[in-house]
Amino acid sequence: MKTKIVALKKNEDFKSLLKGKKISNKYFTIFFNKILNKDSNNLNVSFVTKKKEIGNAVKRNKIKRRLKNMTNDAIKKISINFNYSYLVIAKNKVLSDEYENIKKTLFANFERIK
Numbered sequence: 001m002k003t004k005i006v007a008l009k010k011n012e013d014f015k016s017l018l019k020g021k022k023i024s025n026k027y028f029t030i031f032f033n034k035i036l037n038k039d040s041n042n043l044n045v046s047f048v049t050k051k052k053e054i055g056n057a058v059k060r061n062k063i064k065r066r067l068k069n070m071t072n073d074a075i076k077k078i079s080i081n082f083n084y085s086y087l088v089i090a091k092n093k094v095l096s097d098e099y100e101n102i103k104k105t106l107f108a109n110f111e112r113i114k
Contacts, residue, residue: 003075005068006039008046008085017087023109027094027102028067030109031087044085045071053092063090070103080110 020033049060
């Protein structure tokens, strides 16, 4: 079964996620919470990059692409809780560090969320 990553769209969903639990490290902060009326076949993940912290659109989009690719790998390799919705806020360190280090950290954080 192919799972699809769906971004959050409603402002109220973002606000409810920010009130939920969070995990933070040097690469990103992950907010997660259960959202009502969520489709259990899709994974709700939104990636946010701060304009002031990271810079121009090319850098921000590169970070979002990398994080989305890592999340696709995480879906295939580890068990992610589909009952939660996630908000990943990237930090400046994501741009300069190695892909594999960031990927290991993301996998470890998703495994901690049960």
